[in-house]
Amino acid sequence: MTGPLTPMLTALLGRLPIGWLQLVHNKGRLAAALSGVAFANVLIFMQLGFLGALVESIRLPYTVLNGDILVSASDANTLFDGSPLPRNRLYQALGVEGVASATGFYYGRIDWKQPDGTIRTMDLFGVDPTGAPFRDPLLAAQVESLALPDTALMDSLTRNVPAGLYAGIAAGEPYRFETRGRELTVTGTFEIGGGFSADGYLVVSDQTFLRLFPARLPGAPNYVLVRLAPGAERGAVLAGLRAALPASDSAVWTLDEAAARDQRFQTTQKPVGVVFGFGVVIGVLVGVIIVYQVLSTDVADHIREYATFKAMGYPQRFFLGIVFEEAFILALFGFVPGVLVALGLYAAVAAGTGLPIFMPAARPVLVFLGTLVMCALSGAIATRRLARANPAELF
Structure with missing residues (x-):
């Protein structure tokens, strides 16, 4: 019923993978949760991709210049706007x-x-x-x-x-x-x-x-x-x-310094850079809300079972372990389709717009770690009710 992952997780965790079993028990809810996490990942990847394309497109004209130092007007923030x-x-x-x-x-x-x-x-x-x-x-x-x-x-x-x-x-x-x-x-x-x-x-x-x-x-x-x-x-x-x-009236920079100043100005002062930065934040919030809804619903559905464990003396970290187990599974299985869809969208955007949008090797790692944190945060929030409750009140 649960496939080969159950014994694998049992060996890894040293106990029955309660979180995994609860997730796969309701496959419809699991599919919706994974879709939500994948959507949040795609949203974050695309915003990071556009922000990266902006940064790279700013850098490119500096790379063709044959020089070591660039002298500009003191009011120049970008290549285009200097006096x-x-x-x-x-x-x-x-x-x-x-x-x-x-x-x-x-x-x-x-x-x-x-x-x-x-x-x-x-x-x-x-x-x-x-x-x-x-x-x-x-x-x-x-x-x-x-x-x-x-x-x-x-x-x-x-x-x-x-x-x-x-x-x-x-x-x-x-x-x-x-x-x-x-x-x-x-x-x-x-x-x-x-x-x-x-x-x-x-x-x-x-x-x-x-x-x-x-x-x-x-x-x-x-x-x-x-x-x-x-x-x-x-x-x-x-x-x-x-x-x-x-x-x-003059400012003196190395070409790398001039490019970095241009990038910093356009990503923090120009609307387009600020919008992409906020897009990343919105993607994280969307993921937190989706995962929280899934995990809080799961906790509510199994509140009596958790109450039994709590009455038997199981500590709060035991319940956190179950919810974090679910959060990790959602993060992992939601991340994989998210990164694959993002790669396809990167290729389509690059072909259609000519923007230098691509996937650096470090970006999937950072997004995955961020997804883990996002899901763990959602799990910690979802278990607050259980941490405060008296076992006798849960029946």
Whole structure:
């Protein structure tokens, strides 16, 4: 009736697995409970997946930059929202000991209207084609072609682009489109991937950027990308740059620090990051409520049996052991379908949106441990009535 798990649990627990037997006695209730735990797990996994995709999409553009240190405006919280820097900061940076080179780049955002009328939002790098601004091999090999006016490179992971567009570009057929009153010619591709604020990336020369944004001043890039001389100590160069550049309009960070600050700001200050964080909390609360309802109902159904045990002198930890046994079983058997469904949803979301959503190895472990805590907490709450009751009052 109860399958091979009963003797296995008996050997493991050193007693009859009362919790397991009570759960399988009512298979309908067990199925509903496992479905509830699996649903809570899927909800938590999806919120963590979206939060992870947000964090990863923020990091990706920093990974293609060929530099060790990034100088930004002091008010810059993300790549997109920083004020322009005076170009003089670039020359001041070059005067710091240990700096091998410094190049400025511009950052903006444009709308790309496709033939079907849909709009794609593209984040735009404006770079000096001779300044070796990218470490990504695919970008670095093509950046010199941007010296031609109104030439661009396009992110091949941009969401929802016309079918065959990238294949045509790879075959030597440039793609042309109009934006901000100018026609851009896309001659090559690279890979970064879209995020939550933009569908993908474009790279143009600094001169093309300024033609697209005529209100921007040529002497005011958004960022200065600094590369260290061989053998230079990064900490010393950071200190030198911070001493040389006025803190009133400039901030100096390593690329990793800049990416981490961007991630922290967008996950704690921007609505989308806060919403995903609250989603995780809601998933946990849903799981606690579902498991509590199941376990409290089970305790109520067997209250007379528990009263008999209590009258015989069994301590409260015995009853907690039974309920925690049920909680562990619900956590384990509810987690497995939850993680499998989440993996399928991750793949579907990644294919449909292009977001970098995936399952890190540590996430299932953390969610499972959280599920155990969630179920144990529910079990502890469910046994409160039994702990306070007089055995004589339970009959």
